[in-house]
Amino acid sequence: MPELPEAxxxxxxxxxVLPGRVIASVTVLRDDVVKGPPGAFAAxxxxxxxxDVGRRGKNVVFTFDDESRLVINLGMTGRILSGPGxxxxxxxxxxxxxxxxxxxxxxxxxxxxxxGLLTFIPGAAWRDWSRRLGPEPLARSFTARLxxxxxxxxxxxxxxxxxxxxxxxxxxxxxxxxxxxxxxIHPATxxxxxxxxxxxxxxxSVRKVLRRAIRAGGTTLRNYxxxxxxxxxxxxxxxxxxxxxxxxxxxxxPIERIxxxxxxxFFCPRCQAAPP
DNA sequence: AGTGTATCCTGCAGGC
DNA sequence: TGCCTGCAGGATACAC
Numbered sequence: 199m200p201e202l203p204e205a206x207x208x209x210x211x212x213x214x215v216l217p218g219r220v221i222a223s224v225t226v227l228r229d230d231v232v233k234g235p236p237g238a239f240a241a242x243x244x245x246x247x248x249x250d251v252g253r254r255g256k257n258v259v260f261t262f263d264d265e266s267r268l269v270i271n272l273g274m275t276g277r278i279l280s281g282p283g284x285x286x287x288x289x290x291x292x293x294x295x296x297x298x299x300x301x302x303x304x305x306x307x308x309x310x311x312x313x314g315l316l317t318f319i320p321g322a323a324w325r326d327w328s329r330r331l332g333p334e335p336l337a338r339s340f341t342a343r344l345x346x347x348x349x350x351x352x353x354x355x356x357x358x359x360x361x362x363x364x365x366x367x368x369x370x371x372x373x374x375x376x377x378x379x380x381x382x383i384h385p386a387t388x389x390x391x392x393x394x395x396x397x398x399x400x401x402x403s404v405r406k407v408l409r410r411a412i413r414a415g416g417t418t419l420r421n422y423x424x425x426x427x428x429x430x431x432x433x434x435x436x437x438x439x440x441x442x443x444x445x446x447x448x449x450x451x452p453i454e455r456i457x458x459x460x461x462x463x464f465f466c467p468r469c470q471a472a473p474p
Numbered sequence: 475a476g477t478g479t480a481t482c483c484t485g486c487a488g489g490c
Numbered sequence: 491t492g493c494c495t496g497c498a499g500g501a502t503a504c505a506c
Contacts, residue, residue: 201499230482256500273500275484292484311483313500354477363501370499419499420486439499460479462497 202368203411255367265321273313285427
């Protein structure tokens with residue numbers, strides 16, 4: 199799915215156009231992408247005015263004027279398309295929810311595989327919802343020391359830890375694999391075997407990769423588009439992800455692919471030495 | 475408690 | 491060309 203940089207890009211685009219506007223009606227075309235009874239979801243939103251659009255982990259968070267929120271997790275293929283123009287309209291191939299706005303505009307949630315989830319959250323429930331997620335990796339409070347402590351408490355492969363949203367919010371497979379390549383850590387290394395120096399490298403790498411990807415507008419491998427329908431440009435900056443058999447740009451050793459935890463990891467067998 | 479596996483769904487690429 | 495298999499950026503329910 200869209201990971202943190204993609205959610206951030208979408209949220210920024212929507213935050214430029216949505217605040218102040220009001221939802222007139224909601225049409226749920228695909229029941230399975232909304233949390234709870236579809237009728238209740240559709241009935242909860244009309245009349246609410248957007249205050250801002252932000253992000254928590256990989257989730258796009260729409261905050262309304264009364265502190266209630268709409269949270270969209272994009273799953274693997276979710277898109278939030280808004281605004282006029284041929285692109286968003288052409289890209290709406292699997293519409294799941296339409297948000298009709300009082301000014302005549304429309305925002306559509308589109309999702310080929312329907313792994314995404316839209317949740318309405320009353321103001322009072324936000325704290326508990328947000329607390330289930332780990333710290334924001336780009337926040338000032340996400341320190342190398344905090345990451346080291348998290349790593350030390352977990353025996354699972356470090357790639358699995360990075361994907362666990364309860365431990366760190368927003369990192370998915372692409373950026374986990376990239377950050378480990380930068381940090382020269384093998385993806386299957388048990389988290390608690392990572393030393394202080396390597397943990398500091400990983401801390402820097404995670405933040406660097408996420409920041410660069412945001413600057414590039416995210417990564418489009420297949421389906422991802424921002425709210426305006428544009429692709430992300432970070433795909434060509436990937437060093438390991440999806441590059442099996444291609445030479446590592448640091449040492450020319452062919453990148454290898456392994457599968458664990460049900461998904462692919464890519465690494466340089468020379469730069470990222472296997473754990474003993 | 476912590477960790478690993480199966481599952482939801484559709485589209486696409488590659489092999490035959 | 492067409493059919494089949496495997497794979498895909500995620501989260502969660504469950505088993506051990």
